[in-house]
Amino acid sequence: MAFLNNINAVPEPSLRRLPLYRDYLLKVKSEGGLFISCTQISSALGLIAVQIRKDLAFTGIVGKPKVGYDIDELLSALDNYLGLNNTTEAFLIGAGNLGAALLSYDGFEACGLHIIAAFDNDPSKTSREINKKKIMPVEKFQNLTKRMKINIGILAVPAEEAQSSADLMINAGIKAIWNFTSVKISVPDDIVVQHENFAASFLVLSKKLKGLL
Amino acid sequence: MAFLNNINAVPEPSLRRLPLYRDYLLKVKSEGGLFISCTQISSALGLIAVQIRKDLAFTGIVGKPKVGYDIDELLSALDNYLGLNNTTEAFLIGAGNLGAALLSYDGFEACGLHIIAAFDNDPSKTSREINKKKIMPVEKFQNLTKRMKINIGILAVPAEEAQSSADLMINAGIKAIWNFTSVKISVPDDIVVQHENFAASFLVLSKKLKGLL
DNA sequence: TAGATTGTTAATCGATTAACAATC
DNA sequence: TAGATTGTTAATCGATTAACAATC
Numbered sequence: 001m002a003f004l005n006n007i008n009a010v011p012e013p014s015l016r017r018l019p020l021y022r023d024y025l026l027k028v029k030s031e032g033g034l035f036i037s038c039t040q041i042s043s044a045l046g047l048i049a050v051q052i053r054k055d056l057a058f059t060g061i062v063g064k065p066k067v068g069y070d071i072d073e074l075l076s077a078l079d080n081y082l083g084l085n086n087t088t089e090a091f092l093i094g095a096g097n098l099g100a101a102l103l104s105y106d107g108f109e110a111c112g113l114h115i116i117a118a119f120d121n122d123p124s125k126t127s128r129e130i131n132k133k134k135i136m137p138v139e140k141f142q143n144l145t146k147r148m149k150i151n152i153g154i155l156a157v158p159a160e161e162a163q164s165s166a167d168l169m170i171n172a173g174i175k176a177i178w179n180f181t182s183v184k185i186s187v188p189d190d191i192v193v194q195h196e197n198f199a200a201s202f203l204v205l206s207k208k209l210k211g212l213l
Numbered sequence: 214m215a216f217l218n219n220i221n222a223v224p225e226p227s228l229r230r231l232p233l234y235r236d237y238l239l240k241v242k243s244e245g246g247l248f249i250s251c252t253q254i255s256s257a258l259g260l261i262a263v264q265i266r267k268d269l270a271f272t273g274i275v276g277k278p279k280v281g282y283d284i285d286e287l288l289s290a291l292d293n294y295l296g297l298n299n300t301t302e303a304f305l306i307g308a309g310n311l312g313a314a315l316l317s318y319d320g321f322e323a324c325g326l327h328i329i330a331a332f333d334n335d336p337s338k339t340s341r342e343i344n345k346k347k348i349m350p351v352e353k354f355q356n357l358t359k360r361m362k363i364n365i366g367i368l369a370v371p372a373e374e375a376q377s378s379a380d381l382m383i384n385a386g387i388k389a390i391w392n393f394t395s396v397k398i399s400v401p402d403d404i405v406v407q408h409e410n411f412a413a414s415f416l417v418l419s420k421k422l423k424g425l426l
Numbered sequence: 427t428a429g430a431t432t433g434t435t436a437a438t439c440g441a442t443t444a445a446c447a448a449t450c
Numbered sequence: 451t452a453g454a455t456t457g458t459t460a461a462t463c464g465a466t467t468a469a470c471a472a473t474c
Contacts, residue, residue: 009426011465016413020397045397065432065473082416097317101310107395111412151422176422182320184233184258194418199324200229203295205407209364209389213222224441278449278456
């Protein structure tokens with residue numbers, strides 16, 4: 001039944017551009033704008049108009065020829081499509097520097113992500129709080145995840161613990177893992193993984209700088 | 214002369230996979246392996262063999278039919294191609310939680326990135342040290358960047374300061390910006406930007422979880 | 427109306443995957 | 451040798467871009 005997943009599927013590059021449009025729309029709205037055309041977005045963001053039009057179409061928005069899109073309408077189409085209205089709860093494992101940064105970053109709430117608490121196997125880190133989020137011993141992870149029916153796990157542990165922590169998440173019933181470690185984790189087919197690979201990103205930047213990409 | 218940039222250009226997706234192969238090779242090597250085939254890498258990483266072969270070819274490595282690649286040879290081809298032998302120096306602006314996490318993350322050294330120091334306009338953060346890296350007032354950024362001929366700037370400031378900090382970097386002669394803020398920054402054509410957009414990544418994960426991507 | 431803009435279909439481009447000859 | 455593997459050319463697939471009719 002995998003085909004069911006793909007009805008109206010948005011290409012990942014399009015999906016990643018949608019929040020950029022949203023940011024710009026909020027700015028224009030704050031300046032009193034009521035309507036926006038792809039031409040305007042185009043010159044502001046440096047993307048071509050037809051691409052923007054195609055991207056926006058995924059939200060179901062309908063524009064007016066000659067006028068463009070109603071900004072409020074477009075914003076609510078975007079918020080709705082991106083799921084920014086309802087919040088998703090998540091647990092984080094690994095309260096080191098990166099974990100702490102993620103716990104402290106309030107911007108996630110704006111995109112519907114609520115990190116409820118963190119877990120760490122270092123006793124010196126547990127029973128602290130970061131940004132009002134408790135840090136608990138990993139022993140409590142499975143139980144709490146099941147009880148609270150948490151679906152999303154954020155992985156911010158050292159490389160060596162990445163796979164074992166991922167396994168712990170999967171055993172506890174986590175369905176989606178946001179992997180901030182540098183290593184690729186192995187997961188069953190039905191588990192979704194999003195891998196933020198900083199090292200790879202730096203190599204991309206570095207190659208671009210050398211003019212080789 | 215832009216075409217000169219594209220000789221032997223590696224596709225970005227290929228470039229991002231290369232470090233994964235390297236990680237796996239290091240693991241196999243540590244277990245005593247001497248040769249590796251794409252078939253083996255394939256089953257370990259869940260990618261298809263022909264893609265791996267094509268990716269590895271960018272490094273200039275030549276394998277042996279029936280045998281595969283000499284692991285040491287392949288590792289040094291990768292290290293060389295990815296520039297992991299020589300280090301690149303960078304400055305970071307924004308010593309909040311995320312900045313601190315980046316300063317503390319020792320894994321960057323392994324990929325040739327040396328963050329020398331950080332800058333922040335909050336006096337309570339400056340004159341501290343994180344992971345032996347000084348945090349200085351932003352006023353000193355331009356001068357030091359020029360004097361030390363730093364090419365890479367890491368942007369970890371709040372969204373409101375993203376553009377102005379980027380402008381500061383560009384004025385100081387920075388050629389490549391690694392943008393960890395949530396906003397798209399505008400830069401001249403000759404400046405390279407790599408945007409780590411966590412909010413967009415979360416939305417991708419979220420859509421995947423809902424089976425809509 | 428004329429012209430700017432939307433929405434959609436067709437063409438292009440680039441990355442992935444398939445096919446297969448060469449090799450050890 | 452036979453069979454596994456590399457390296458390369460061709461086919462496929464998906465995203466971007468171009469072309470253009472419809473609309474206000």
